[in-house]
Amino acid sequence: MEPQIYRTPGPFELETGHTLPELRIAYHTYGTLNAAKDNVAWVCHALTANSDVADWWPHTVEAGRFLDPARHFVVCANIIGSHYGTTGPLHMNPATGQPWYKDFPPFTIRDIVRAHRQLADGLGIGRIGTLVGSSVGGFQAVEWAVSEPERIDRLALIATAAKASPWAIAIDETQRMAIEADTSFGQPRDDAGMKGLAAARAIGLLSYRGPEGYNLTQQDREEHPAAHRACTYQQYQGEKLRRRYNAYSYYAILNAFDTHDAGRGRGGLEQALGRITARTLVVGITTDIIFTPEEMRHLHAMIPGSVYHEINSPFGHDGFLVEHEQLNHILLPFMNN
Template sequence: MKHSFKYQGKFLTELGSTIINPEFAYHTYGEFNPEKNNIIWICHAYTANSDAADWWDSMVGEGKFYDPTHYFIVCVNYLGSCYGSTGPMSINPETGIPWYRSFPDITVRDMVKGLDLIRQHLGIEKIHTIIGGSIGGFQALEWSIINPSLFTHTVLIACSVKTNPWAIALNESQRMSIAADPTFEQDIPGGGTNGLKAARTIALLSYRNGKAYNLTQAESNEEVVTNFKASSYQRYQGEKLVKRFDAYTYFLLTKVLDSHNIARKRAGFAEVLKTIKAKTLVISITSDILFPPEEQAYMASLIPGAILKTIASDFGHDGFLIESELLSKLLSNFYQT
């Protein structure tokens, strides 16, 4: 079920900006058990939304691994997104028009601050499992550091302690693509749409990899000289995204990704990670070129008692969304140990 929560007051961001009365969209599935210890909190990835049963339907739903007949499941559309929570396309109360490019820069920690507002609103004092992949993993990691006693289990998938230069470079190329669209600077609905299409195709190359493309986009006709399957696939994915997302939100979120670093304004990585109290499972994907397995191995080595597992997949970073059977087995074993 979809819900909305409006925070009454000033939301102070990590970088010193103020957002007045931010709103948050979130979904819940199932019911609390009498002990209120059956809560699964899912942190969604980049362009996803709070309806985890939709975008992660292989894992969430009746008969699936996270079954709402057994769990109370929460997923919040994070601050800065465009699926009901306050972000660049929301109305700025000081101007009466959408924020567009003037929306303040935010960080993963601000996203987590928003998640915690929903936790308090729901009266949740303990979370059985927090789980997330990619930027969802960034949120799960940060929250496990900020409030280590809140979680019994933490599951971190295809993420890292900080965003690497390769990922930052990819994000900069995407921002350049959006900014090259002259409509982006007009701050209008639909501004930057063509740039967003191009940016999405850049991102897809890092979400998958050469092997995945070669497996799924190969030509069966050796006479083809134009309009290749790979080309039409890229165009299709760009068109598909702009039907549900906007360039202003996308541009902002690439900057959020870039700024992720758990050591910022704290001690070093080892000192920060050793504060995590939850039983932790770290999962890498063998073919992930965005946040490669060595980054999860490093993270797991510094979290007390963390278990490191790897999913063998040809589908790169997106493997955590695709390899549900393998992921379910890892989670089942994790809960039983």
């Protein structure tokens, strides 16, 4: 299903002081907006996902699931800088008539959220029944709930944070170093930096899955002692992203990831999160090494009236993509109550 495109009126000013001469936002919707316009479930997507939730989040946009399109008007918008329709590095810079590539202006999580707020206005959406965000999508959801608390009725935050931690930033920097080590990165070509991108993805995957996930699924077969499954898996995952994405978008979004701090300019995290009025559900994953259960419980403690649940999974951070039955068991009653 091809995305729809919304164009913001006029240039889009970025928090970094730069300007996008034009901003197009790719988005998908599922279901029907009801007459009261109170059945919106808005999904904020993660790093390299797109706006087609049914494509990247298995068994969620289905009958009887928490994003049931018969019950909810599900909306997901592609983020600034992405490779999937929203204005990004491979789009044309109107000022030069050439793609932006590495010159794409730096942007922040707040810019992404402000763009999506404009999209919501353009779609005639006032209140959002449930705002759902996992991982980097959760960064957006936190920021939106803090910046516009009156708009959000329910807030579901899954494996995420209110501020990018030094540990998460270090993971991003290691991936950027891998991309920069590719001597083609920086060249004005769509395929520049692709070997670096593959290496960066393999590095990132270590933090997404963690030791339990790898040791469970990538054990070597006895009959092939020299062919390590873990090696071929890393190569496969790097190649898989290389075929569907581009290094400039990945690099730009990692930079935006690191700007996330809901407390910046708001008196710190506790004061900022105290603005949230939505009924809030915080979900951690037992083996997540990016956003640990301890950090998720701390996030829960800072959001007034929030409730906390935990998914038991050996698949680390990626558990939010894999453990759809557990996730549905938690989110379905929260969203439908």
